Amino acid sequence: MGPALSCLAAVAVFLLLVRFAAFAARRFAGRRRRAAFNALPGFGVSLPLVGDLPHLVAPGRLLANGLAMFARFGPTWRLWLGPLPVVVLSRPEDYEVVMGKFIGKPRHLYGTVETFFGTGLATLNGSVWRGHRKHLTPAFHFRILEQYVGVFERKAVALADRLQARVNGDGFNVFPPFAFATNDTIFETAFGLDESANRAVDPERRQAFVNAMEDAFLVMQTRVLKPWLLLDWVFNLTDDGRRFKEADRMIDEFAGRVILDKKQHRDRAAGNSFLDLMMKADDDQVLSDAEIRGELRTFISVQQTSATIMSFVMVMLALHPQVQQRVVAEAVEELGAEGGVSFSSLTGLKFLERVLKETMRLYPVLPVFARDVTEDVVLTDGTVPAGCCVAVAAVYTHRDPALWEHAGRFDPDRFLPERCAGRHPYSYLPFSAGPRNCIGQKYAMLQMKAVLATLLRRFEVAPAKGCATMAEVEAQTDVNIFLTLPKGFNIRLLPVQSVYDDAVIMLSPPMKRNPRVREEPCQ
Numbered sequence: 291m292g293p294a295l296s297c298l299a300a301v302a303v304f305l306l307l308v309r310f311a312a313f314a315a316r317r318f319a320g321r322r323r324r325a326a327f328n329a330l331p332g333f334g335v336s337l338p339l340v341g342d343l344p345h346l347v348a349p350g351r352l353l354a355n356g357l358a359m360f361a362r363f364g365p366t367w368r369l370w371l372g373p374l375p376v377v378v379l380s381r382p383e384d385y386e387v388v389m390g391k392f393i394g395k396p397r398h399l400y401g402t403v404e405t406f407f408g409t410g411l412a413t414l415n416g417s418v419w420r421g422h423r424k425h426l427t428p429a430f431h432f433r434i435l436e437q438y439v440g441v442f443e444r445k446a447v448a449l450a451d452r453l454q455a456r457v458n459g460d461g462f463n464v465f466p467p468f469a470f471a472t473n474d475t476i477f478e479t480a481f482g483l484d485e486s487a488n489r490a491v492d493p494e495r496r497q498a499f500v501n502a503m504e505d506a507f508l509v510m511q512t513r514v515l516k517p518w519l520l521l522d523w524v525f526n527l528t529d530d531g532r533r534f535k536e537a538d539r540m541i542d543e544f545a546g547r548v549i550l551d552k553k554q555h556r557d558r559a560a561g562n563s564f565l566d567l568m569m570k571a572d573d574d575q576v577l578s579d580a581e582i583r584g585e586l587r588t589f590i591s592v593q594q595t596s597a598t599i600m601s602f603v604m605v606m607l608a609l610h611p612q613v614q615q616r617v618v619a620e621a622v623e624e625l626g627a628e629g630g631v632s633f634s635s636l637t638g639l640k641f642l643e644r645v646l647k648e649t650m651r652l653y654p655v656l657p658v659f660a661r662d663v664t665e666d667v668v669l670t671d672g673t674v675p676a677g678c679c680v681a682v683a684a685v686y687t688h689r690d691p692a693l694w695e696h697a698g699r700f701d702p703d704r705f706l707p708e709r710c711a712g713r714h715p716y717s718y719l720p721f722s723a724g725p726r727n728c729i730g731q732k733y734a735m736l737q738m739k740a741v742l743a744t745l746l747r748r749f750e751v752a753p754a755k756g757c758a759t760m761a762e763v764e765a766q767t768d769v770n771i772f773l774t775l776p777k778g779f780n781i782r783l784l785p786v787q788s789v790y791d792d793a794v795i796m797l798s799p800p801m802k803r804n805p806r807v808r809e810e811p812c813q
C-alpha cells in the first residue's frame with residue numbers, strides 16, 4: 291500500500307471508529323445496565339474506540355484467540371467489539387432463551403456481509419424478514435426438494451468428470467471446484483429447473499456469472515478483515531473495490547435479466563425454482579423486483595457454506611480411511627456402484643449423514659452468530675442488558691468437553707440415535723436454531739449427500755500437504771466470515787479401486803441396519 295493510501299486508510303479507520311463510538315454511546319441507557327454488563331467477566335481495560343479487538347484479532351489467530359477466552363473467563367464473557375458491547379455465550383440453556391426471544395440481527399455486524407449476500411432473508415429484520423420468510427418457506431418443502439435431486443446428481447457427475455484429471459496427481463485445494471459446483475447448481479435450482487426454459491441464460495453469461503460470484507466472495511473476505519475497507523468510499527478506491535463493483539454489477543444485471551425474461555413469458559407453466567416461487571409472491575404484491583434480486587443473491591451466496599462443509603468432509607475422510615470405507619460401503623449398498631441417486635436413496639445414507647454432522651460439529655461453517663438484545667435478560671451467569679448484542683459461540687459449544695465426550699475426536703457415531711439421547715438440543719447448532727434457523731438446511735443436506743456419494747464411489751481421498759494430520763488441520767483452521775482452512779482444503783485423489791475393494795469387504799453384517807434401531811435425526 292502506497293503512502294497516500296496508508297494515510298487514507300488511517301483517516302478512514304478514525305472516521306469509522308468515531309462513527310462506532312457515537313453509536314456505542316447511545317447503546318446503554320443508564321448506569322444500571324452498564325453495571326450489569328461490567329459485572330460479567332471480561333478484559334480489565336478496554337481501549338478507547340477499538341475496545342477489546344486487539345486481544346482477538348491477529349493474522350491466522352482469530353479462532354484460537356477467541357477459543358482461549360473461554361479458558362480465561364469461563365462460559366459467558368463480555369467484550370467491546372470496537373465500541374459495541376457484546377456478551378459471548380456458550381451454554382445451550384442460555385442459547386435456548388436468547389434464540390427464542392431475540393430474532394433481530396445487529397445491523398452493524400451483518401451490514402457488511404450484506405454487500406455480498408444481498409438484502410435478503412439472512413440480513414433482513416422485523417416485519418420485512420417475517421414476510422419474506424413466510425413466502426419463501428414453501429420453496430423448501432420436500433416435494434420441491436425432491437425435484438432438485440436430479441440437478442444435484444447431474445452437477446455432481448460433472449464435478450467428478452472435472453476432478454478425474456486430478457487422479458494420481460499432486461495434492462490440491464478441493465474448495466474451488468466445490469464452490470464452482472454449488473454455484474452452478476443453485477443457478478439451476480434458483481432460476482429454473484430446465485436450463486433451456488430461460489432465454490436469458492446462455493453458457494457464456496452463465497460462466498461469467500459464476501466467476502463473478504466467486505470473485506465477489508473473495509473480495510468480501512478480504513474486506514471484513516481490513517476494517518478501513520468497511521467505509522464504502524475507501525473501499526471503492528481500491529483495486530478490490532473496483533473488482534467487487536464489477537462483479538456486483540454483473541450479478542445484479544444477470545438476476546435482473548432473468549427476472550425480466552420470466553415476467554415477459556408468464557404464459558409458460560410455472561416452475562418450482564426459487565424464482566418461480568418468489569414471482570408468485572410478487573403476484574400478491576409482496577416482493578418487488580429489487581427484493582427478489584436481493585433474495586436470489588442471498589440464496590446464491592450462501593452456497594459457499596455447503597462448499598466449505600463438503601471440503602472439510604473430504605479432508606476428514608482423507609484422515610480417517612476407515613470412516614471413508616464405511617461411507618463408500620454404505621453408498622454402494624444404498625445406491626449401487628454408480629448412479630442411483632434419488633430422494634429416498636439419499637435419505638438411506640445414514641452413516642454419511644453422521645459424517646456430515648460430525649464434520650459440522652468440529653467445523654461449523656458459521657462459527658458464531660449474533661442477535662440484538664432488546665430487553666434485559668437474566669441468564670445463567672448474570673444479566674445481559676438491553677443494548678448489547680449476544681454472540682452465540684457454536685464453535686466453542688460444539689467442542690465443549692463438558693458436553694462432548696472426547697470432544698476433539700472425529701467420531702461420526704456420536705450422532706447415533708442412542709448416543710444423542712439426553713443431549714441438550716441447543717448443544718449442536720450447525721444450522722442455528724429457533725425462528726431464524728437455516729431455511730436451506732434440508733436442501734444443503736440433500737445436495738451434500740448427493741455430491742459426496744457420487745464422488746466417493748469414483749475416487750479414493752488421501753491426505754495431502756497442509757492437511758496431512760488432524761493437528762495440521764486444527765493449526766490452520768481460522769475464521770474469515772466462515773470457518774475455513776486459509777492454506778487450502780488439500781487432498782489427493784486416487785483411483786477408486788483400492789477403497790472399493792475394501793468397501794465391498796465392509797459390506798459385512800455390521801453395515802446392515804438393525805431394524806430395531808430407528809435412525810431418527812438428532813438435529
Ligand code: HEM
Pocket residue numbers: 395411412413423588589592593595596599650655656659660719720721722725726727728729730731733734
Ligand atoms: C452446510 C450448509 C449450510 C450451513 C452450515 C448453514 C448454516 C446457517 C446458519 C448457522 C444460519 C443462521 C445464521 C445467522 O443466524 O446469522 C443460516 C441461515 C440461513 N441460511 Fe443456511 N446454511 C447452509 C446452507 C444453506 C443453503 C444451501 C441455503 C439456501 C439454499 C441457505 C439459506 C439460508 C438463509 C436464507 C438463511 C437466513 C434465514 C433467516 O434468517 O431467516 N443455507 N444458515
